[in-house]
Amino acid sequence: MVIEQFDLPLNNIVEITLIGTAGGYGESIVIHLGDQNWAVVDSCKDPHTGLSLPLDYLNSIGVDVANQVKLIVCTHWHNDHIKGIANLFAECKQSDFCFAPSTDVDKFLLFVQLEQLKKSDSQSTTEFAKCLEIAETRGKPIIRAMQDRTILNLGDDSSKIYSLSPSDATLKAYDIEISSLIDKVSSMGRIISEGPNSKSVALLLTFGKHSAILGADLEISDNKFEGWINILDNSKVISPNNKASFFKIPHHGSSNGYEIRVWEELLTDTAIGKLTPYNKSKLPRDEMIAVYSNHTKHLYATSSSTSGPKSKKRDRSIEKAIKDARPSLQELRFSKGIIRSRIDYTIDEADWLVDTYGPAYHVNP
Amino acid sequence: MTEPTMVTSNSIQNRRITESRKLLDIDKAFAFYIHGLKDQNEDLLKLPKHNQWIEADSKGKIILTEDRLNAINEISLPEHPNYYTLTQRWLGTITEITQDGFNAKLEDLNAGGTNEYAEFFSTEVSKDDKPLVSIGAVFYWSLGYANDKGSVKKESIIRFQRLPQWSSEDIDSAVDKARAQSKALKWL
Numbered sequence: 001m002v003i004e005q006f007d008l009p010l011n012n013i014v015e016i017t018l019i020g021t022a023g024g025y026g027e028s029i030v031i032h033l034g035d036q037n038w039a040v041v042d043s044c045k046d047p048h049t050g051l052s053l054p055l056d057y058l059n060s061i062g063v064d065v066a067n068q069v070k071l072i073v074c075t076h077w078h079n080d081h082i083k084g085i086a087n088l089f090a091e092c093k094q095s096d097f098c099f100a101p102s103t104d105v106d107k108f109l110l111f112v113q114l115e116q117l118k119k120s121d122s123q124s125t126t127e128f129a130k131c132l133e134i135a136e137t138r139g140k141p142i143i144r145a146m147q148d149r150t151i152l153n154l155g156d157d158s159s160k161i162y163s164l165s166p167s168d169a170t171l172k173a174y175d176i177e178i179s180s181l182i183d184k185v186s187s188m189g190r191i192i193s194e195g196p197n198s199k200s201v202a203l204l205l206t207f208g209k210h211s212a213i214l215g216a217d218l219e220i221s222d223n224k225f226e227g228w229i230n231i232l233d234n235s236k237v238i239s240p241n242n243k244a245s246f247f248k249i250p251h252h253g254s255s256n257g258y259e260i261r262v263w264e265e266l267l268t269d270t271a272i273g274k275l276t277p278y279n280k281s282k283l284p285r286d287e288m289i290a291v292y293s294n295h296t297k298h299l300y301a302t303s304s305s306t307s308g309p310k311s312k313k314r315d316r317s318i319e320k321a322i323k324d325a326r327p328s329l330q331e332l333r334f335s336k337g338i339i340r341s342r343i344d345y346t347i348d349e350a351d352w353l354v355d356t357y358g359p360a361y362h363v364n365p
Numbered sequence: 366m367t368e369p370t371m372v373t374s375n376s377i378q379n380r381r382i383t384e385s386r387k388l389l390d391i392d393k394a395f396a397f398y399i400h401g402l403k404d405q406n407e408d409l410l411k412l413p414k415h416n417q418w419i420e421a422d423s424k425g426k427i428i429l430t431e432d433r434l435n436a437i438n439e440i441s442l443p444e445h446p447n448y449y450t451l452t453q454r455w456l457g458t459i460t461e462i463t464q465d466g467f468n469a470k471l472e473d474l475n476a477g478g479t480n481e482y483a484e485f486f487s488t489e490v491s492k493d494d495k496p497l498v499s500i501g502a503v504f505y506w507s508l509g510y511a512n513d514k515g516s517v518k519k520e521s522i523i524r525f526q527r528l529p530q531w532s533s534e535d536i537d538s539a540v541d542k543a544r545a546q547s548k549a550l551k552w553l
Binding site: 110113 | 476
């Protein structure tokens with residue numbers, strides 16, 4: 001159903017809302033865990049207004065963000081997952097903040113501070129630096145995400161959130177990478193981080209008899225002690241008797257985030273799959289849409305993965321100059337798509353009710 | 366804001382501003398200003414927005430406010446031969462290296478808003494900048510109309526960002542801040 005007006009869910013309703021943007025501006029997940037307890041996973045911005053989209057969503061439905069948002073998770077530091085998260089954290093004054101630094105936290109902090117020497121707001125670590133400052137001011141501990149960790153627990157019979165990654169092996173490799181990046185600073189004055197996706201924080205949500213898995217941008221690794229294979233083989237918090245009925249498909253539906261065992265071993269046959277396309281990389285590819293459609297009849301996307309070429313409107317003489325000098329120039333068009341899923345978690349047999357907004361759509365109705 | 370001073374492309378040839386006893390070729394000043402060749406200069410960030418002269422008309426008239434003239438007067442200038450009347454600027458980040466060059470994501474520095482992407486060829490990059498071409502490298506691309514000895518021509522210029530070599534003081538400061546933060550932050 002198409003959403004015409006957003007509203008607050010009732011206390012017995014769990015809501016998982018994926019906000020995604022065409023054009024690769026990012027994705028974020030807003031979660032109602034019941035009883036007006038909220039969590040937010042990642043943030044992205046509207047390029048026109050600069051607003052954090054999850055914050056905008058929460059405000060629009062009347063959530064008391066200062067008090068009711070209990071947890072903010074930053075899955076990794078790619079721009080399409082982190083933009084606006086500092087502003088979000090600043091507004092959510094009672095919220096915990098969770099992410100996955102390297103095991104050697106001192107080195108991680110040094111890396112972030114060295115990055116700030118660039119004095120540019122464009123690097124994603126600037127958002128991290130701001131979040132660290134907020135946490136420092138509040139004196140509230142930061143939660144380190146790692147394999148099989150409870151990062152939010154609302155009570156014995158209430159909702160819980162677990163981080164499923166990064167694994168110990170990934171964090172060890174991360175330490176080495178951070179050291180290497182720091183070494184580059186003095187020689188190059190430029191740091192290019194490699195492969196944040198591998199450090200992505202995948203999450204397991206449990207509520208009543210139901211559960212959901214949010215795949216972040218976690219990929220399949222050659223190392224069986226990392227990524228999805230490690231979760232499948234070694235996770236102690238995933239129960240084979242309680243398969244998830246909801247899956248945020250990792251990494252924009254890319255093939256490097258796909259593992260058949262995830263669908264066979266972790267998800268129910270009727271699980272809902274949601275993804276955010278990444279238009280510039282033309283993700284997801286048609287063949288992956290077909291693969292996911294074989295696993296579920298409930299595949300949703302926040303927008304189409306393709307968009308026709310378009311140029312921005314400018315002064316006509318500049319448009320002419322662009323046409324002559326750079327015909328390949330194309331706008332990364334922004335449009336916000338929302339897929340909202342709600343379930344009465346107090347009823348064991350309840351099903352998800354899925355609604356869409358904007359360009360979001362049911363891929364395989 | 367003071368009343369704008371109207372000048373034209375002809376009248377500014379070899380014009381000098383001497384308010385602070387410095388000689389300044391305004392042609393070069395604008396070339397510098399528009400291209401942001403000294404992007405690390407914090408003074409540049411404080412300069413007024415330049416929408417007024419971006420919208421200069423086709424006759425080459427430029428409206429300069431006094432504060433802009435003063436601001437330009439305060440910055441040192443590299444050599445640049447052309448005077449630009451209309452320019453679109455982007456901040457690019459290389460996302461992919463291709464056989465012929467690279468692809469880049471582009472942020473619109475004039476109007477902001479949505480990003481763009483485009484393909485660039487190696488032949489467009491100067492010899493000095495070629496070693497800087499790598500994934501994640503940042504560059505400025507400007508496209509505009511240049512008045513080259515009286516004839517107007519389109520010009521596309523790509524310049525890669527050169528981050529300054531940080532001093533030991535800079536690095537020490539970052540180290541100190543990280544240590545202080547490490548002591549202050551609590552982790553679960």
